[in-house]
Amino acid sequence: MLWLLLLTVLALLHNARAKTVHGSFDSALAWHNRGQHIVTFLFHGDQAVLCVRITNVAAAVGKEAAIYLYQDEEWVKMQRTMEEYSCPERLSLAYVSIPLNQTEYNYTLPQIVSPKAWYAIYADRYTCLMSYEDPNTDDITFEVTLLNPDAAGNPFDHFGADESGLHEFFFLLVLVYFVVACIYIQALWQTVKKGGPMHTVLKVLSNALLLQAVSAFANYLHFSRYAKDGKGIPLIGSLAELCDIASEVQMLYLLLSLCMGWTLSRMKKSQGRPLQWDSTPTSTGFAVVAVSAQIILLIWEQFEDTDHHSYHAHRSLAGTLLIALKMCLALSLACGLYRIITMERNTMKRQFYITFAKGCFLWFLCHPFFVAISYMFNEYQREKMITVGVILSQSLSMVILYRLFLSHSLYWEVSSLSSVTLPLTVSSGHKSRYYS
Missing domain, CATH: 2.60.120 (Jelly Rolls)
Structure with a gap:
């Protein structure tokens, strides 16, 4: 790798x-x-x-x-x-x-x-x-x-019409990340440090969010220098894009492992042990194949698209295949999640599944959606709209997933129903270890 x-x-x-x-x-x-x-x-x-x-x-x-x-x-x-x-x-x-x-x-x-x-x-x-x-x-x-x-x-x-406004956007994004970090980082660190059933997911989710924050800060530094000399700092700009790619790969592996492990276990009626996010060989294999395909397409796209941005309008073959891959993954997950949601009778658990599905689909489909609607606008506006739209949508997806996995009360209510079908829950004999 x-x-x-x-x-x-x-x-x-x-x-x-x-x-x-x-x-x-x-x-x-x-x-x-x-x-x-x-x-x-x-x-x-x-x-x-x-x-x-x-x-x-x-x-x-x-x-x-x-x-x-x-x-x-x-x-x-x-x-x-x-x-x-x-x-x-x-x-x-x-x-x-x-x-x-x-x-x-x-x-x-x-x-x-x-x-x-x-x-x-x-x-x-x-x-x-x-x-x-x-x-x-x-x-x-x-x-x-x-x-x-x-x-x-x-x-x-120095900014062309296709780049104007991105400097200000990344400044505001960095400012929001800083304010949110000042408010929530201590509580999040304590939650991750003490462990618990959501420990692995929260660590991976936090790593992906940290990579996005580093990318936003690097982009801001690059555009700040670019505004003065028209060249910027190419190494910092490349670091920003590499962080975006690493964040997306990490989130893809997390969501696929969770969803596929969850749906496969439900379909097999497996109730023997708690479901872990990477416990089943089938779900892990599926996630590894999908992530590998995404990495190959991303690298291929870098060589094809010389006018480079973190998110593209995808005029190249590699970019088109990348969009198709995300749509196929979203469709396959939708089929499995739909069967589970329709079979679930408990309102609390069904609401958990629906919220989790919203976070997943928002992450997978925001890029194809903004690429599609960008063709309604002038060409010079397209990549700016895709960049801003995807970053904000993925940030919203992370907020949804954070709220879901940090909601101890919701997990307590669901697990008290003797359910072992949710991601990263524990059997009733071990509840006292994580919840008071």
């Missing part, structure tokens, strides 16, 4: 996003691809600016180097019908070309009514040749900075 996590970290570092871009113009790459893609950015407002700084101006002038800006519509159309355009025609379709004949060049975009993606492409005199020939091998390094207008209308905002 360790090598899988290392691969994930490497993929996240490779795909780190930045809107202050450094690199070198490559004439050979530009010739091969009929233009070297530099960066894509969602500009908005009426004072958006693209700033280009280069070294070796003499080499750039000799190559007749330039940056070509394409609006989203023209670029997509051109990519779909590439065979219909020759190389010079493709370059002529650019909205504007910026000649690289000076050390620094600032270009102010026209007023943009609604946010649009703009593509910056490098090309020079060798890009459209039939065969590549470049006697001048001098490197031309560059720094491209992309800025949107801030609240005062000045071009100082």
Whole structure:
């Protein structure tokens, strides 16, 4: 499992996003691809600016180097019908070309009514040749900075339209985590420390919540630096995403082990011993297979999706399979839980099952739900809505599960009915060990 996590970290570092871009113009790459893609950015407002700084101006002038800006519509159309355009025609379709004949060049975009993606492409005199020939091998390094207008209308905002607001969201999220931790952490620690029938579940649930809190704090640090320089801290951003993945994997294993062990024991009418969350080989095997499949799909997705976020709109095959996996798991659990709930005659136990099912389904289905409804909104709003919606929904799911497993009075009332069918309950002879 360790090598899988290392691969994930490497993929996240490779795909780190930045809107202050450094690199070198490559004439050979530009010739091969009929233009070297530099960066894509969602500009908005009426004072958006693209700033280009280069070294070796003499080499750039000799190559007749330039940056070509394409609006989203023209670029997509051109990519779909590439065979219909020759190389010079493709370059002529650019909205504007910026000649690289000076050390620094600032270009102010026209007023943009609604946010649009703009593509910056490098090309020079060798890009459209039939065969590549470049006697001048001098490197031309560059720094491209992309800025949107801030609240005062000045071009100082490094965030694109698809990222604006996430910095403030993670700040509020970290603040909420801090306040809640100050209020409840002592009582929760005492509950976990003294043990009890819910001890294992509470530890795993707390670990998953801690990972989410670390992820939110890391995202806040990354976006705080990003707001200043357009680059952020790629390592911290990758840590945030790795914590999100670890939290989701841990919760998936917990919920699947609980649900499958619970439903399998009920179907077999097993009443011999208390049900533990990972006690049955079948439920453990099912959870391990599902978790392994999720990890493989998550890592696959990191390599496919270079525009990386913690939660994606899932345009890639791996992302689509990940959504399908969550829906299949939710459906399989719904079938087992429905049979148990309909067969249960006791109102108290049935209410416990229903509340537990709500927490599970909210966790499994929030991501597919927000991905589905995101297509009702503009493209630049989709990933923001998915990110915010999934984080809030998963937090609500954790609150539901915490309230359920910390409710000693509810467990006392249910277990007093001589039931051993609930997750992590104990037989009547051992009640006094955990409850007073």
